[in-house]
Amino acid sequence: MPDLLDSLMPDMHALAGPVLRTSRLALRPLLAEDAAVFHRLINDWEICRRLPDAPFPYSATLATAWIAAAAADRLAGRAEQFALVDAATGEIIGCAGLRMAKGHKSADLGYWLGRAFWGQGYGVEAARRLVEWAFAAFPITRLTATVAADNDASAALLQRVGFLPSGKGSQIFMCRPGQKLPVKHFTLEREVPVVAVPRKNAVLLVVAVALIDAQGKILLARRPEGKKMAGMWEFPGGKVETGETPEAALVRELHEELGVEVAAGDLAPFVFASHPYESFHLLMPVFLCRRWKGKPAPKEGQALAWVAPDRLVEYPMPPADRPLIPMLRDFL
Numbered sequence: 001m002p003d004l005l006d007s008l009m010p011d012m013h014a015l016a017g018p019v020l021r022t023s024r025l026a027l028r029p030l031l032a033e034d035a036a037v038f039h040r041l042i043n044d045w046e047i048c049r050r051l052p053d054a055p056f057p058y059s060a061t062l063a064t065a066w067i068a069a070a071a072a073d074r075l076a077g078r079a080e081q082f083a084l085v086d087a088a089t090g091e092i093i094g095c096a097g098l099r100m101a102k103g104h105k106s107a108d109l110g111y112w113l114g115r116a117f118w119g120q121g122y123g124v125e126a127a128r129r130l131v132e133w134a135f136a137a138f139p140i141t142r143l144t145a146t147v148a149a150d151n152d153a154s155a156a157l158l159q160r161v162g163f164l165p166s167g168k169g170s171q172i173f174m175c176r177p178g179q180k181l182p183v184k185h186f187t188l189e190r191e192v193p194v195v196a197v198p199r200k201n202a203v204l205l206v207v208a209v210a211l212i213d214a215q216g217k218i219l220l221a222r223r224p225e226g227k228k229m230a231g232m233w234e235f236p237g238g239k240v241e242t243g244e245t246p247e248a249a250l251v252r253e254l255h256e257e258l259g260v261e262v263a264a265g266d267l268a269p270f271v272f273a274s275h276p277y278e279s280f281h282l283l284m285p286v287f288l289c290r291r292w293k294g295k296p297a298p299k300e301g302q303a304l305a306w307v308a309p310d311r312l313v314e315y316p317m318p319p320a321d322r323p324l325i326p327m328l329r330d331f332l
């Protein structure tokens with residue numbers, strides 16, 4: 001359903017550029033017919049004295065020329081300037097834009113609001129949206145912004161949007177010819193996505209079980225070809241998934257690997273292995289289980305063997321399992 005703003009907005013086809021929306025604003029390209037409002041808002045000493053490129057008084061001719069230059073800059077890829085439009089009224093309340101550095105590696109953020117619209121969070125709202133769009137739409141790695149050293153409100157705005165102070169300097173402001181005024185520089189770096197690099201000592205929780213049959217033999221499964229530690233004999237089990245209890249993981253693994261059904265209550269905690277492997281640290285609680293439903297069958301291509309406790313040593317096992325063998329032998 002078209003909202004009020006759409007009905008107040010100039011013909012979208014006339015807009016040679018994107019329209020960005022926030023909860024209260026639309027940021028749209030400036031049009032030649034905006035010149036009168038643009039001029040009325042900007043021709044204010046309190047605004048011009050804070051903008052490096054604005055003379056004072058700010059003439060109507062300059063307003064028209066500035067809007068035309070903004071359109072040319074957009075076409076040439078030099079800048080993206082927007083009128084900030086109140087979504088409730090369709091009224092222009094200020095401007096914000098990005099001036100691209102050569103090669104589009106960075107862009108400079110600029111903005112101003114008509115004096116009646118100060119102190120209501122419009123600047124932060126517009127700047128946030130522009131920043132978000134800038135990083136999404138261009139391969140820039142950094143945004144910069146410069147404010148007059150005494151413009152505390154603007155410095156605070158930038159910091160609320162995520163900019164960090166990056167130094168001080170001085171700059172000519174057109175409304176005060178002949179002198180350089182102190183400025184503060186700010187930058188905002190593109191967020192580098194955090195890539196989850198597995199840490200060498202990341203703990204991997206694996207759960208395993210010694211299934212013990214009526215003769216007191218223990219079931220071992222041989223790790224199939226193609227897996228790490230292929231050929232080693234291990235206790236059935238596997239990784240505990242996120243949100244799973246060790247018991248639930250074991251019930252699942254025994255069903256998947258061996259086709260047997262086990263009740264969590266029939267799993268008795270026995271011992272654990274804690275072992276540093278090359279790329280992770282294994283933490284493996286080992287349960288004992290004497291009751292299950294079904295006949296264990298190799299569902300995943302593994303060989304199975306029922307082994308008496310005193311013969312476990314004859315089966316090559318992963319290094320993490322070796323300390324478990326005497327414990328099982330002594331206990332059973």
Ligand SMILES: Nc1nc2c([nH]c(=O)n2[C@H]2C[C@H](O)[C@@H](COP(=O)(O)OP(=O)(O)OP(=O)(O)O)O2)c(=O)[nH]1
Pocket residue numbers: 206207208227228233234235236237238239282284318319320321
């Ligand atoms: N199930 C089981 N795993 C063991 C034992 N001893 C031991 O070091 N492990 C290691 C081998 C594996 O790195 C890990 C078990 O994970 P897993 O069975 O879910 O995974 P996997 O390596 O077989 O295969 P994949 O699913 O990651 O491809 O724990 C053991 O006695 N039983």
